[in-house]
Amino acid sequence: MADPVADLAGAIVIVAGAGGGGIGTCSCQAALAAGAEVVAVERSPEELDKLDLLSRPVVKVQADLTDPEAPAGVVRAALNAHDRIDGLINVAGGTGIDDFGPLVDIDHRGWDRVMANNLRYVAFLNRAVARAMIDAGTGGAMVNVSSVSSLASQPFLAAYGAAKAGLNSLTRTMAVEWGGHGIRVNAIAPGTITTPRAGDHESPEAAKRAIPLGRRGQPGEIAAAAAFLLSPQASYITGQVLAVDGGMSVKLAMLGDDNAPVFVADPEVRARMMGSESP
Numbered sequence: 305m306a307d308p309v310a311d312l313a314g315a316i317v318i319v320a321g322a323g324g325g326g327i328g329t330c331s332c333q334a335a336l337a338a339g340a341e342v343v344a345v346e347r348s349p350e351e352l353d354k355l356d357l358l359s360r361p362v363v364k365v366q367a368d369l370t371d372p373e374a375p376a377g378v379v380r381a382a383l384n385a386h387d388r389i390d391g392l393i394n395v396a397g398g399t400g401i402d403d404f405g406p407l408v409d410i411d412h413r414g415w416d417r418v419m420a421n422n423l424r425y426v427a428f429l430n431r432a433v434a435r436a437m438i439d440a441g442t443g444g445a446m447v448n449v450s451s452v453s454s455l456a457s458q459p460f461l462a463a464y465g466a467a468k469a470g471l472n473s474l475t476r477t478m479a480v481e482w483g484g485h486g487i488r489v490n491a492i493a494p495g496t497i498t499t500p501r502a503g504d505h506e507s508p509e510a511a512k513r514a515i516p517l518g519r520r521g522q523p524g525e526i527a528a529a530a531a532f533l534l535s536p537q538a539s540y541i542t543g544q545v546l547a548v549d550g551g552m553s554v555k556l557a558m559l560g561d562d563n564a565p566v567f568v569a570d571p572e573v574r575a576r577m578m579g580s581e582s583p
């Protein structure tokens with residue numbers, strides 16, 4: 305019989321940024337469904353309460369991950385509850401409305417806030433978890449939730465794009481430094497995902513044009529990839545950034561709605577490109 309896509313039976317998995325009903329909550333669900341025990345870290349007490357509705361109980365840790373004391377507290381809570389840590393999914397991150405604007409107007413406080421919430425905490429939380437894994441000699445796996453914003457440019461949201469690109473670099477460095485301890489570290493770059501926070505802003509027509517699969521993604525599609533990357537089924541994958549984006553990141557800006565390069569004006573060439581699809 306084929307192995308399940310992600311078997312996390314008995315694994316102890318920390319989900320950082322576990323509330324919100326989006327990628328974090330779906331990551332908890334996916335890990336539980338794959339058989340893991342979950343330690344859920346969340347800043348909002350209300351969001352933490354909602355995790356009581358998950359299919360099985362989780363260990364709940366209330367913490368703001370940007371607090372320098374948080375990583376040690378999270379590891380302590382996980383080890384007190386379970387003696388061991390096998391996996392970590394870093395979901396917390398994103399931006400608020402104040403973070404949008406032209407790069408020429410960027411201010412220090414906004415820059416630092418975005419960096420702290422998308423990049424800095426991951427360095428220190430992963431470091432604390434890696435230390436526990438190294439001390440236990442058990443190895444483990446980590447998944448950092450990045451963004452397609454890290455793969456090309458992110459105009460009007462420069463700090464976010466830079467933070468997520470930094471996260472990709474950090475992922476590779478951690479994979480190399482910790483590979484000898486049996487610790488795998490990967491990142492996922494989601495495209496545009498419908499979550500309670502991010503909403504569903506683009507029209508279905510815009511999604512059809514920008515995304516080869518023709519639709520926004522669902523948080524469960526990111527969570528499924530995260531569970532897979534944590535599991536033994538991904539045992540030879542480390543240091544990678546996996547775009548889970550319906551193909552958005554491989555559709556170049558030079559391609560028009562019909563997927564032909566916008567600068568190809570010759571009607572005969574266009575007709576040949578479109579073949580039987582041509583009107």
Ligand SMILES: NC(=O)c1ccc[n+]([C@@H]2O[C@H](COP(=O)([O-])OP(=O)(O)OC[C@H]3O[C@@H](n4cnc5c(N)ncnc54)[C@H](O)[C@@H]3O)[C@@H](O)[C@H]2O)c1
Pocket residue numbers: 320321322323324325326327328345346347348351367368369370394395396397398399421449450451452493494495496497498499500501502523
């Ligand atoms: N939704 C999208 O379209 C999309 C696209 C690309 C990347 N992402 C990335 O996916 C991740 C999650 O997105 P989402 O929309 O599901 O998120 P979300 O905003 O719902 O975040 C999940 C949870 O993390 C918590 N959180 C945030 N910062 C925290 C902190 N400092 N300490 C503790 N908890 C904290 C929030 O309270 C929330 O409950 C983010 O890293 C985001 O950058 C999302």
